[in-house]
Amino acid sequence: MIVARTGNEAMAEAMRQINPDVVAAYPITPATEVVQLFASFVADGLVTTEFVPAESEHSALSACVGAAAAGARVMTSTSSQGLALMHEILFIASGLRLPIVICLVNRALSSPINIHCDHSDSLASRDSGWLQIFTENTQEAYDTTIMAVKMAEEIMLPAMVTTDGFIISHGMERIELIEDEKVPQWLGERKIINNLLDVNNPITLGMLDLQDYYFEHKRQTIEAMNNALPIIEKVQKEFGDAFGRYYPIVDEYKMEDAEVAILTMGSTGGTGKVAVDRMRKKGKKVGLVRCRIYRPFPKEAMLKAITKVRVLGIMDRADTLSTLGGHLYNDCRSILYESEKKPLLKNYIYGLGGRDISIEEIEEIFDQLLKIKDTGKVDKDIVYYGVRGE
Amino acid sequence: MMATLKELAQQGEKFLGGHRACAGCGATIVARQVLLAAQYPVVVGAATGCLEVISTIFPYSAWNVPYIHNAFENVAATMAGVEAAYKALKRKGKIDKELRFIAFGGDGGTYDIGLQALSGMIERRHRVLYVCYNNEAYMNTGIQRSSATPYGAHTTTSPAGTVLPGKLQPRKNLTEIVIAHEPAYAAQATIGYWNDLVTKVRKALDANGPSFINVFSPCRLGWAYPPEKTIAITRLAVETCVWPLYEYENGKYRITVKPKEKKPVEEFLKIQGRFAHLFKLKDKTPIEEFQAEVDRIWERLQKRCAE
Numbered sequence: 001m002i003v004a005r006t007g008n009e010a011m012a013e014a015m016r017q018i019n020p021d022v023v024a025a026y027p028i029t030p031a032t033e034v035v036q037l038f039a040s041f042v043a044d045g046l047v048t049t050e051f052v053p054a055e056s057e058h059s060a061l062s063a064c065v066g067a068a069a070a071g072a073r074v075m076t077s078t079s080s081q082g083l084a085l086m087h088e089i090l091f092i093a094s095g096l097r098l099p100i101v102i103c104l105v106n107r108a109l110s111s112p113i114n115i116h117c118d119h120s121d122s123l124a125s126r127d128s129g130w131l132q133i134f135t136e137n138t139q140e141a142y143d144t145t146i147m148a149v150k151m152a153e154e155i156m157l158p159a160m161v162t163t164d165g166f167i168i169s170h171g172m173e174r175i176e177l178i179e180d181e182k183v184p185q186w187l188g189e190r191k192i193i194n195n196l197l198d199v200n201n202p203i204t205l206g207m208l209d210l211q212d213y214y215f216e217h218k219r220q221t222i223e224a225m226n227n228a229l230p231i232i233e234k235v236q237k238e239f240g241d242a243f244g245r246y247y248p249i250v251d252e253y254k255m256e257d258a259e260v261a262i263l264t265m266g267s268t269g270g271t272g273k274v275a276v277d278r279m280r281k282k283g284k285k286v287g288l289v290r291c292r293i294y295r296p297f298p299k300e301a302m303l304k305a306i307t308k309v310r311v312l313g314i315m316d317r318a319d320t321l322s323t324l325g326g327h328l329y330n331d332c333r334s335i336l337y338e339s340e341k342k343p344l345l346k347n348y349i350y351g352l353g354g355r356d357i358s359i360e361e362i363e364e365i366f367d368q369l370l371k372i373k374d375t376g377k378v379d380k381d382i383v384y385y386g387v388r389g390e
Numbered sequence: 391m392m393a394t395l396k397e398l399a400q401q402g403e404k405f406l407g408g409h410r411a412c413a414g415c416g417a418t419i420v421a422r423q424v425l426l427a428a429q430y431p432v433v434v435g436a437a438t439g440c441l442e443v444i445s446t447i448f449p450y451s452a453w454n455v456p457y458i459h460n461a462f463e464n465v466a467a468t469m470a471g472v473e474a475a476y477k478a479l480k481r482k483g484k485i486d487k488e489l490r491f492i493a494f495g496g497d498g499g500t501y502d503i504g505l506q507a508l509s510g511m512i513e514r515r516h517r518v519l520y521v522c523y524n525n526e527a528y529m530n531t532g533i534q535r536s537s538a539t540p541y542g543a544h545t546t547t548s549p550a551g552t553v554l555p556g557k558l559q560p561r562k563n564l565t566e567i568v569i570a571h572e573p574a575y576a577a578q579a580t581i582g583y584w585n586d587l588v589t590k591v592r593k594a595l596d597a598n599g600p601s602f603i604n605v606f607s608p609c610r611l612g613w614a615y616p617p618e619k620t621i622a623i624t625r626l627a628v629e630t631c632v633w634p635l636y637e638y639e640n641g642k643y644r645i646t647v648k649p650k651e652k653k654p655v656e657e658f659l660k661i662q663g664r665f666a667h668l669f670k671l672k673d674k675t676p677i678e679e680f681q682a683e684v685d686r687i688w689e690r691l692q693k694r695c696a697e
Contacts, residue, residue: 021475021478021479021482022471022474022475022478024470024471024474048478048481048482049478050474050475050477050478050481052470052471052474052514053514054467054470054510054514055506055507055509055510055513056506056507056510058463058464058467058507059464059466059467059470059506059507059510060467062460062461062464062467062468062471062507063467063468063470063471063474064471065460065468065471066435066458066460066467066468066469066470066471066472066473066474066475067471067472067474067475067478068471068475069458069472070433070471070472070475070476070479071475071479071484072474072475072478072479074471074475088461089460089461089464092460092461196433196456196458196472197433197456197472197475197476197479197485197487197489198456199431199432199433199455199456199487199489202453202454202455202456202457203456203457204446204451204453204456204457205456205457205458205459206446206458206459206460207446207447207448207451207459208442208443208446208447208448208459209448210447210448213448213449217448
């Protein structure tokens with residue numbers, strides 16, 4: 001069915017069709033709508049979910065942990081400070097190997113307080129053992145929300161699916177919905193290995209590990225992350241085979257003969273593709289790479305994509321505040337260390353706090369990258385693009 | 391309703407020995423008595439704290455019931471989630487057993503950092519029994535004051551010094567804060583009056599809604615007394631009215647154990663190291679203030695219990 005939906009509406013629709021056992025959430029801009037719409041589905045009897053309107057995001061995720069441990073299929077939604085408040089529990093969810101799915105609407109972290117999009121919230125949580133998938137548009141947000149449930153349950157790690165705050169979350173697009181009954185059919189039942197509600201076979205969950213076991217248990221979570229990519233690929237293929245929409249690990253756009261490219265995440269992928277088309281019309285051999293699966297980091301697929309070009313502009317919508325540039329930039333520098341082919345890199349930190357990035361600005365970035373290709377020199381490796389005084 | 395020792399002894403143990411609690415630990419007696427009282431299969435959650443640390447050191451567990459530990463401040467929220475899952479799965483026909491849910495938290499995890507989650511759990515009417523094993527300080531990190539620490543007590547963050555006589559503030563009255571939420575059932579209890587505690591646990595688990603029991607639970611390390619005195623101290627706490635045993639049910643208060651004669655607080659204070667400095671002072675005002683606070687709360691409680 002073809003409909004017009006905002007990103008938040010699309011994620012809520014996906015949740016309605018998934019019909020999770022438990023949703024626990026606390027409202028936060030710009031993610032509020034997701035749970036607000038979901039609450040109305042509960043009120044109208046369109047889902048059989050137990051909805052827990054918690055008194056904070058910390059408690060919301062804590063309740064998700066309890067519910068997931070009890071064998072339920074569990075989802076929530078949050079943004080920015082809400083994710084930051086969940087931070088402590090993010091690690092507990094992954095350490096306990098609980099397949100919780102968060103619909104995360106990306107928003108800047110305070111201070112200064114700001115409600116608009118950048119990626120500082122999810123990227124500040126990148127080391128918490130959650131799968132992180134950045135979506136480019138509403139259709140992808142909808143599809144990925146459904147896929148994430150299966151990925152999380154098969155990998156036994158929690159997952160966050162992100163949209164760009166206000167850009168995707170509140171922007172309306174044409175999307176294709178899957179028929180209601182086909183979503184639960186495709187997902188199947190959650191398989192449970194350890195069930196807290198099985199009183200005949202009591203388990204102890206969340207135990208204390210001393211020096212003699214902690215490392216081994218942590219190693220198992222690391223191994224789950226190490227083994228996640230093939231499962232993610234498999235689920236994406238199963239989804240494509242069932243519904244006709246296939247998603248890549250790393251999205252490559254006009255990269256076959258590209259000489260320079262930009263690497264992006266989230267909605268800038270869409271803006272960037274239009275810029276690529278315009279540049280191509282001018283005869284410039286440019287391309288775009290979009291990091292869709294960010295955690296686990298898709299080393300092989302990323303290397304394959306970015307080593308096709310001589311110059312790569314890496315666009316980070318957050319800063320690590322480490323003086324070393326953005327998250328994606330650092331990840332890519334890291335994987336390139338052992339690569340024989342190393343493109344010249346330039347890091348563009350852009351769009352913090354929702355500052356717009358236009359097609360023209362991306363064209364300008366391409367012009368800069370083409371100039372680097374010609375001169376072979378990167379004058380400045382990290383730039384803060386679009387900020388006054390840079 | 392009254393349990394007999396014979397009846398309780400015939401129950402299988404749900405909290406087992408072999409854990410690593412100190413000799414004379416009150417918290418482990420709380421866990422054992424509460425679980426013995428449960429006449430339904432239960433799922434238990436615990437906040438970070440002594441009880442969790444001493445009972446679940448991998449690969450050993452003292453819990454003979456399903457158990458989950460999440461973090462320090464969120465056992466109420468965690469068990470709210472477990473209960474929500476139970477409701478959802480029951481509605482969907484995926485589970486048919488009648489289960490009950492119990493959250494254990496120390497006073498730090500309940501009075502202080504976990505208060506918000508506890509408030510949320512009760513307000514949303516999750517059918518969970520929250521048991522606070524109240525040893526009146528942060529014992530797990532080495533005896534720091536909590537808001538449950540009584541006036542005059544020495545802790546490492548309210549030390550008795552040359553100028554200050556221990557903690558300067560009386561304790562927070564959490565039971566009353568919980569009652570202000572109008573739970574289905576609330577009570578104060580202690581392990582020295584096991585039958586009173588067992589009866590309260592049964593009432594709480596039968597109550598159709600959130601319930602709370604604040605269990606006075608001595609810590610021999612933090613309170614500095616010989617381990618064999620744990621139960622005696624709880625009885626002194628009740629006899630001096632330092633820890634009144636009462637319950638709140640259907641909007642009404644009731645004192646469940648009335649001391650035959652109200653003993654002076656000195657009798658409770660003098661056998662504990664945490665108050666020893668008060669007896670060395672020339673100025674007896676701190677003890678008098680302690681007594682005055684106990685009297686004030688006791689008077690108020692009696693008024694609330696009057697028909």
